Amino acid sequence: MRALFFFLFFSLLIFNCSNLNRKQKELADFVPQKAHTVIRTTNFESLKNSISNNDFLQKLSKSSSYKNLESLLKNSSLIKPENTVFICFSNDENDSLHYSIITKYDEELFKTDSLKNYTEEVLTYKNKQIIKSTLNNQSLYSAVQDSTFFMSSFKPNVDSIFVKRPPNLELKKIMSTLNHEKTCSVVMKEGAALLNWFTFGKKPQLQTYGDYLAFDIEASQNEIFLNGITKAKDSLNSTINIFKNTIPQENLTPKIAPSNCDGFISFTFNDYKEIEKNLVAYRKTDSARINTSLFNEVVEVGVIFQGQEQAIVLNSIDNIATKDALLNNKTSIDTYRQIDIFEFNNPHLFSDAFSPFISFNKASKYCVIENFFVFANSKELLQNVIANYQNKTTFHERFYYKNLKEHLSDESSILTVLSPTSVNDFINDYFEEVIDYKLKDYRSSALQLIYDNNFAHLNGVIKKSKTNTILNSVSEELNIKFESDLLTNPQFVKNHVTHQKEIVVQDIKNNLYLISNKGKILWKKQLRGPILGDVSQIDIYKNGRLQLCFATPHRVYVIDRKGRDVGPFPLKFNDNITQPLSVFDYDKKKNYRLLVTQGKNVLMYDVNGRIVNGFTFKSANSSIISQPKHFRIGSKDYIVFKTKNILYILDRTGKTRVKPKANYNYSNQPIFLYNNQFTTTTKDGTLVSVRTNGNVSATNLSLDETHYLTTTSKTLVALNDNKLTIKSKTSELDFGNYSEPKIFYINDKIYVAITDLQSHKIYLFDSLSKLIANFPVYGNSAISLDNIDKDKNLEFVTKGDDNSIILYQIN
Incomplete structure (x- = not known):
């Protein structure tokens, strides 16, 4: 019962105390000797208002225990004290809970004239007078002694105030240690109900912390603070x-x-x-x-x-x-x-x-x-x-x-x-x-x-x-493990049903997985070989349903969101496919073209798996070293790729649309459309830009052979050793083994991500080369960044251990 009592009064009666006057010391002398909890307040009405306005207490009001105690205390509203009040709790021989209220008497304290269903009986004997008040079939007993008003739900407690006894020095001493300016003060004999919090509610629980527990409570609408002491005799x-x-x-x-x-x-x-x-x-x-x-x-x-x-x-x-x-x-x-x-x-x-x-x-x-x-x-x-x-x-x-x-x-x-x-x-x-x-x-x-x-x-x-x-905290939302180690980096794809994102990843056994944004593996599909590059999505039937589209060394796949092949795919190839599959949608009308690269040759297919005869390009001068890309400038389409010494810029039919006026020894970095120019790098770190008229400009970026380059239409990012350049600002990172940087453009904001594969750290920068708060975080691959659900927070996915992926949320 005491355990029950404490928490309720931790909830119900720990509010609104202010400055106590010295007369309060006399009130302590009336506290029942068997009281196990005493609560002190100087503003009873404010106390009740605090209870009704505190969010935490209102949540507790659902419990029947709370309601029972509320019912027990219901008639306490009969009094309107203007001075310090002591509220005391004790148990009778049947372990039933009773309360007593002690305050200084004044004529306005106990007004009952206008109450309905109220009766009153005066009990007089042995030179003492006790009033029995009954309201709604609930009885209270009260008396006045030495200008002190005492009311209780248990008559023997009222009887006790007429018995001479020494001052309650111990309680007065305890009360003197508490802060009178706090919301209220509580003194408990053996606060085990509260202090078993320290054992997390697990057995064995701690039965005897000390002789008493005394604390002040400061409370507001959304907060409850306790500060006090617990005292023990010199005994273990x-x-x-x-x-x-x-x-x-x-x-x-x-x-x-x-x-x-x-x-x-x-x-x-x-x-x-x-x-x-x-x-x-x-x-x-x-x-x-x-x-x-x-x-x-x-x-x-x-x-x-x-x-x-x-x-x-x-x-x-x-x-x-x-x-x-x-x-x-x-x-x-x-x-x-x-x-x-x-x-x-x-x-x-x-x-x-x-x-x-x-x-x-x-x-x-x-x-x-x-x-x-x-x-x-x-x-x-x-x-x-x-x-x-x-x-x-x-x-x-x-x-x-x-x-x-x-x-x-x-x-x-x-x-x-x-x-x-x-x-x-x-x-x-x-x-x-x-x-x-x-x-x-x-x-x-x-x-x-x-x-x-x-x-x-x-x-x-x-x-x-x-x-x-x-704001800006980073939390790990999912850590999904697989039976085998992972081969590819995890990537977000769109769920056309929910318009949210899911995750695709492939393991070393060439199993492709589709995973929901809640961490559920939706399906696993065995492929013939590792996926080359990223997975694209197309709407092959033009009905709003998306399919996954990609190439492995000898196949081109189109797979629906249930993991089923879409006929006539997969297309089979005897010769190796040497670059990721390129998917073009020239006019945004879902008339897709799938460009397959095999060494120095490129083949164009439609979504029926047939060769597009109108594409006439036959062969490059040597092996193609970049994934073919499609750009549109004005009303014209451009298909671009390169070999080690020639940059090809073609039209839709595969004919040369632009012939650069100079050629270089090109790196294996992709080709980008940057400032409306076809942009890439050479092996010696020179930035090469080709205009649509064929004019070429070269800028020495002082990059070594193992550099990385990526751009948007107006933002250029380069990584050379441990130096990351975003636009014109260079940040020097710790030495490490870095993945290629990736640019994400989300909600009109640029993000640049890079991973140190040696120290397992993911970095995320803004367009001004400023590190996003709470980065770096743990990760073992390049990331995929997007908003994958219905909230406003961004998420990103990366490899964790060799056989796991981690989904983070940026809050």
């Missing part, structure tokens, strides 16, 4: 004294805890030997059976919760010594993103050593991430930890946790942070109900204790997050 029977003679350290678990987990617990200490001694005394167990060498250099232990799984995190100040303690556990069972995952042969160690804070005893695997040693039973959980750490998508990086941290201390003995789902589960556990409170906007909630010589400071935060502060 109190949980907070487990931290006796230790110094709280900075909680770094948020730096390793994935933002997509259910939450985490972190507890810290400066000396493991000291906390070990305290834990042994608290549990009354023998420490000899526990091998503690692993923890000698550890100053923080964390527990990450994800569904039914948990991960234990050790934060070591000497990772070499901690690694040495794990020498008997060096069997590598997997590698994920260049981080080894090892077997661990003592899964019970953590529950043995750190109970009651840890009950998990299945940690059979571990990995090392800088100074963090992460233990779990699931490789998938370890991989999730690794991925989020590398992607900078841990709690520490999230805006909502940063906002939360403003109200927390950097160093604490215990810190627990819960996701909305976990808060919902916590409430349901104590209300013994199953309700969805729709707390998704409360992205993280926190509670912490900071030990300090037989007492601990308490801080708590429940705060609604504003999504507009998430």
Whole structure:
């Protein structure tokens, strides 16, 4: 019942206190001796308004427990106090909850004249007078003693005020430690219901934290803050004294805890030997059976919760010594993103050593991430930890946790942070109900204790997050694994049904996959060979339904969105196809032309798989080294490609339309239409531009032979070694092995993407060569960037590990 009570009053009666006058000390003397919770406010009406206006409390009002308590307190509206009020809760011998209200008496306090269904009875005996008030079949008892008004739902509590007893010095002392200017103050005897938050609602729960829990609460429409203390006698029977003679350290678990987990617990200490001694005394167990060498250099232990799984995190100040303690556990069972995952042969160690804070005893695997040693039973959980750490998508990086941290201390003995789902589960556990409170906007909630010589400071935060502060963050949305390693880079294609995007990718067994933007593999199709270049989409039937179109070394495929070949495709070729398939739609009327390159020859097909006889080009002087492209300038069409020393510019029929007046030793970089000129580079890094009249200009860009070039109509991007030039601005990157840069033009904005395949980092720049916020992120290939769903955020897809793709969202 007390557990139920606390959370309701954490919700219902923690508001609107201001300056208390000195007479309040006298009110404390009337608090029932058996009261387990006392709430103090100076403005009762404001308190009720705060309850009705707080978003979090209104969500809790769905519960029957809330409604029951609301019904219990309904008649408290009979009083209109203008002074400080104490609201006290206690339980009778049947464990039924009762409340009492204490305030200074005045004539306007208790007005009942206009009430319907109200009756009143005066009970007089032994020189005392108690009024029994009944409204809507609910009774209250009240009396005035020493100018103090006392009202209760339980008559024995009223009787007690006439019994002489010593001043309540302890309660007065506790109240004196609280901030009178906060919304309100709460004092609880043994706040286990709240403090079991620190065990994440898992067994074993912590039963005795201290003699009392006292805190101020500051509340607004979208926020609830707790600040206070919990006091314990000098005894290790109190949980907070487990931290006796230790110094709280900075909680770094948020730096390793994935933002997509259910939450985490972190507890810290400066000396493991000291906390070990305290834990042994608290549990009354023998420490000899526990091998503690692993923890000698550890100053923080964390527990990450994800569904039914948990991960234990050790934060070591000497990772070499901690690694040495794990020498008997060096069997590598997997590698994920260049981080080894090892077997661990003592899964019970953590529950043995750190109970009651840890009950998990299945940690059979571990990995090392800088100074963090992460233990779990699931490789998938370890991989999730690794991925989020590398992607900078841990709690520490999230805006909502940063906002939360403003109200927390950097160093604490215990810190627990819960996701909305976990808060919902916590409430349901104590209300013994199953309700969805729709707390998704409360992205993280926190509670912490900071030990300090037989007492601990308490801080708590429940705060609604504003999504507009998430601007420019990058989050990993999907990480999809395949049975085989991947061959091609993942690419977005359009779903003509939803008008959203899907993903295509091919593995080393030449299986082509179509994947929804929710991560579902829609189909897998075996191809004859690797896809050359990118996949195009065409509407072969001119009915709005799109097909995938591409070439492999001996086939040209057209595949519908269900993975079926569209007849008469695939077309079969005996000789190798040597360039990606080029798809032309000259007049945007869906009269497609498919251009197949074989060495120095090009063949043009229609969508019926027939050769287009009107295309008369027969053969280049040598092998074609660029994918043929189509450009339109004014009303004229141009088909362009090149060999190592000739740039061909043809018309639709394959006849020469423009003959460049100079030829060069060309690079293998594509040909672009830049500033209405046909533009490419030479092997020695010269930029060559050909006008439609055949005039040629050459600009020395000082590029080496392994450079990359890409352009839009007005933006030129070049990569040479570690120097990336966007328009006229050059950025110097770290030395690495870079993919070719890609330009994306989305929502009237230019993006330039490049991936360092050596350090596994994806960079995204704007047109001014400025790195987009929160980049680089982890990735192993060039990216495909687009808006793939109905929101306004852009997404991009890349290779993760050899057999996986990662979908990110730019928020």
